[in-house]
Amino acid sequence: MKIVLAALLSAGIAGIATVDLSAHHSAIAYDRDADVELTGTVREFQYTNPHSWLYVQVVDKAGQTVDWGFEAEGPSTLLRAGIKVSLLKPGEKVTVKGHPLKDGRPAALLVSVTKTDGSVLSTDAALRRGPGGKPIDAP
């Protein structure tokens, strides 16, 4: 998995904004200086407290399917950012950015989700975009 992660990290984009995961646990397990960007299919969106988790099925370079977990804030914080539970449905193709776990397991701190219509979901207002990638006002 570390090899897979390394390959994925090499494709990571620069300049992913820092997110403030300020709820019930430290974010020390994540590498906030590293970025990962993956494209896959939504398997499950756990819209829960204390944190939500978006699970995405990703096919790695070896052709193996890997379930990646992306940790996000709880429902009320996501709602304030316009991220409704109905916006991410199982089977939907998405591109997800995040800060990966330091230990190489397939999980990351969610930064943003780009849908096929070009809209970008994020708790970081600077990253948020509407359909077609157009800027939108924070709700």
Add this chain to the structure above:
Amino acid sequence: MHVLPLRMAAVVAVITVGTFVPRTAAAQEYEKWYKQSEQQFLELKQKARGGTRMTWDKLPDWTGIWTHDGGTRFDPKIPNYQPTSAKLTPEYKAKFDKKLADQKQGIEWDHLSYCLPAGFPRWITEPFLREFVVRPEEVWWINEQQSEVRRIYTDGRAHVPEDEAYSTWTGDSIGFWDGDTLVVHTVNNKEGQYNRGQPDYSDKVSTVEKIRKVSTDVIEDDITVYDPLSLVEPWHVVNRYVRVKTPNLRINMWSCEENNNVVKTQDGSTQFILKGETGYKDPNSVITGPGGTQAPK
């Protein structure tokens, strides 16, 4: 004019006479600082002539949903993981220095990850949604996190008697109204930390707060913290809560055990059990099983 609670009357008498029975050095220090906290509250109450006799028609309008402004900082001017503005005792300064050093080494743990409450005064800094329920005799300050309610009694009652008092997560809060300002004295708290990247406090911590709505969308909490074990002098900060205007937003039940797969590592840091790994508690089966942490064999 409210009747002065018996305990406070005793404190005033002690302060006036300037004597009290010494015990251990720590107990003496506690007595001194505790009285300062109580004295500040009492002086504010005397200045307010016992407090405004509040009726339903006089209550301020604090309706709406609010959230802490400025992240989780207790002193809004000081970023987390930076030197604090609190004047710490050597013991707590050393604790704080170690906390910062550990964090730089990748080691950090928070008792919240066990799904325990934040505790007070840390409670002041917690993010997420807040709501005030204001009644003449009592104010409920609701925090979405853990669905906690902090009850502030404004009916003139005293603190819980000392022979019945014990430390709780939100402490024991009594208060009075000075016009539109809610003045609160809180004691009987559990030890804790102001938040991650901030200092610790002891279970001797007590606070005096002056809470008021300063504009349509801002409620301000002016806080003075007393703690004889962690502070060499009272710590004064002003926190703000801003109105949340997201349409259709409600404060829902917040269950921490609903989806908590955070574990403490052997070196005292924070890690996760991921879906598919041993010990993972699947939120989809947390009620019906077989999810859940395995009992040791």
